[in-house]
Amino acid sequence: MSNAHPAAALPFRADLQGLRAVAVLVVCLAHAGVPALAGGFVGVDVFFVLSGALITGLLLRELEQAGRIDFLGFYARRVKRLLPAMLTMLAVSFAAAAALLSDTEAAAQLASAPYAATWVSNLYFAFAKFGYFEELAARDLFIHTWSLAVEEQFYLVWPLLLTLLPWRSPTGTARGLAVLGAAGLAASLYWTYKRPEFGFYLMPSRSWQFALGGLAYLAASRPDLRRALTPPRAALACGLGLGLILASTALLHPRLAYPGAWALLPSLGAALLIAGGPALGARHPLAHPALVWLGDRSYALYLWHWPVLVLGFALGYEGQPGPTAVLGLFALLLAMVSYRCVELPFWKGRASHGPARRTLLLGVLAVVVALAGGLTGLRALEPPPSGAADAASAWRGDAPVIYRQHCDAWYSHARVEPCVFGPETAQRTVVLLGDSISAQWFSLVQGIFAPPQWRVVVLTKSSCPMLDIDIFYERIGQTYQVCTDWRHAVLQDLARLRPDVIVMGGVASERFTPEDWVEGSTRVLQQLSPAAGTILLVPGTPRLGFDGPGCVARHRAPDGTMPAGACQADGALAEVAPVTRHLATAAARFRNVHLLDLNDLVCPGGRCRAVSADGVVVFRDGQHLTDRFVRSLIPAARPRFEQQVPALGQP
Known part of the structure; x- marks a missing residue:
């Protein structure tokens, strides 16, 4: 859940934390190379729908209660919730790569660091042109931050878009979200087949998933729909939703044009779970305490799992189940430490308080420092000014x-x-x-x-x-x-x-x-x-x-x-x-x-x-x-x- 202003806070839903756990698990297992879960990348689609539901719900509740959106407060909460943990991951991963890899490897696999620090790595990967033999570039340590960049770009524009919708009328809001979602889906379908890198990485191509999440939130919060959705019907909807996500994970694979129409499967599955969850309450299977615990740490685990796996694979452990499992456990340990020592203090602890303006200024300063550090580090990994290539470059x-x-x-x-x-x-x-x-x-x-x-x-x-x-x-x-x-x-x-x-x-x-x-x-x-x-x-x-x-x-x-x-x-x-x-x-x-x-x-x-x-x-x-x-x-x-x-x- 997000750290919202008390007046706009949403009720805690354990089933949504469990859904976060499912999403991050399938992503991590797919990245670890588990053959039966080649479609685990759909976990990112689930996160997009979830973000759309939660952020839409928070903003609509704030509009209903206060009549306006506190833009500075909203952006400050996003910065405190997401930025400290991400910058920590970037700094530690950068240092680990510089220590464990050769300069040539590190320079190639850290190239996106400045873009990741500024939440625009999705643009970097959408527009970058890699040569055929640039195998290392495909193992960029921060390629997974593209989805975080998409979410941040969504957070930047979504509050303004919601204020332009007829938010005082749930029906009008739903129609507005449907129009925005249809436009985003049309862009996604077009780009997926004409410019696949745009369809995959750019926020407009994913906007329909956020809009779908908003529609699912409205469906879950409308009294008439909640009365019509009896527990048996809700169980059917949630079972179908979970089935769509798991089937997508097992049946989809990277050799499909994606997102395109295929992304409808996990996205609709997530929407059904969001809409049907309240009728089941604590009886929801995804509300299990173990899943809730992992869901609380899903952001941290998503941050850490990829650089840990990539560094481990670079050292020769790819395709080895035992070492890969150890790498996964190490990523989970890092996620637990990051959640406890970095994420929680800025989210709900002492560091979460303070004026929004000061928070934003400190956030900008932290990004500038991270950007300068990343650029300096990348320059240090370059060959000497004489232009003489190192031995590894000659072999390559x-x-x-x-x-x-x-x-x-x-x-x-x-x-x-x-x-x-x-x-x-x-x-x-x-x-x-x-x-x-x-x-x-x-x-x-x-x-x-x-x-x-x-x-x-x-x-x-x-x-x-x-x-x-x-x-x-x-x-x-x-x-x-x-x-x-x-x-x-x-x-x-x-x-x-x-x-x-x-x-x-x-x-x-x-x-x-x-x-x-x-x-x-x-x-x-x-x-x-x-x-x-x-x-x-x-x-x-x-x-x-x-x-x-x-x-x-x-x-x-x-x-x-x-x-x-x-x-x-x-x-x-x-x-x-x-x-x-x-x-x-x-x-x-x-x-x-x-x-x-x-x-x-x-x-x-x-x-x-x-x-x-x-x-x-x-x-x-x-x-x-x-x-x-x-x-x-x-x-x-x-x-x-x-x-x-x-x-x-x-x-």
Whole structure:
């Protein structure tokens, strides 16, 4: 509940605190990687509806009792309720990242700190343009503050909007909220499918959820509706509402265009729980004391869980249930301390008193100090003024030369623009085909299929695996139509080119089903097999589970040595084994398609290391190989290629 002026305080509802607990739990578990709760991001939608109900209720009650809204008092209460705990989280997380991560990692993962401190991080993430290989930017420690920024921007405009509605008439207020909600929903639907990043991050696209919460509050407070909503009917409404939220959590996933129409499910579920809760009172299942206890600490837990998980994952604990559970418990402990020592004193304790004007001035001063501290800290993490990049930056940039020749246009367009290496007079042609995981093998392919006999043609598009399926791409928030169009065009071009050899690879992603892998690969191979002499299908390399260059930078001694056991992943090969089997099934259907698995060279003995036994850095991020390491594999890989392509041994 919010800390409101006594004249405008709302009755405490334990069921709403329990609903907060459900919302924060599903968010945290989804971020922790629990597979059955991939749709846990809907907890944020529940928070938006709840905020709309509570803030609308507080402001309408103040209008009814005082005839006006004390704007300064309202904003001061918001500042005291939310700002101290958030600034504490930002400061502690910033310091922890600077201490635990390499400078390059920390700089990339703390980039949003100034925006988070000023409650505009949603604008930063909506308008930022990240490159394909900026993997660290996707692990920004403060990306979760986008939802807090949306709420603060809502709080900024909502009091004024309510005063413009016919607030003396509940029916008029409801109609006004319905109009505002319909406009916000229309914006959300449009942006979700036209500009997905705007639909997800911008406040106008979420305003309908706040308006829906306001309508739910009105429904719960109207005497005639409360009389009509008998306990059995209320139980049905609440059961349906909770069912919608839990079903959304279990059935939705990040590969959907969201929020859009899908967000109606958890949002309507939250509205039903808000409207039906008063009729059940203390008998409401969500009013259980344990849920109320967690709901009281939901804001603190939301603040702390993400930076704790991200820092833990950066240190190599991603995908490990035991360590992840420990990280979750540590986040809960931090939330308990933050709630008791920071949040409560400013919310309900001694620090909660004081004139509104002074509170706002102190809040602005605190934000200015935090902003200055964040900018200073980020500058301290930058490379020296001389411009000399540190070793980690050099490893991170150790990519094939094709990326400097614009062979890969990513999602910008679907034009087929090959890069060609070797003489036009070459007797034979090899094509390197696939996504960025396939592209990492360029130097190896060029080294084995050498001129003057061979010409190498590169046809790659990042995040576009060679599967004949439509792909929803999370980075752009919509179906990757450019990938589909490019793939069709490439297959037609290859039918005309008729190369001697095609080396085709791709990421070993778990987001595709076995049928996607087997049948999607088969449909592609059906078109390629008649067009090529030999097709070598290279399974995707494993993921480290952490940033390779950053880990090496943290552990490598000045003499180049590494502690035993540092920066390695033991179970990574097992994770890609199912995809390898699916590709083998598809390859077996064609006489000229052969599986060529190089993963035992990447991860000898089944153990993936960030640095090879020869001291070469293996990964340039968490999944792509450095070009130097790929070149080092040429002697060991050559016999495998020669076994499948006899022409390699011919003059």
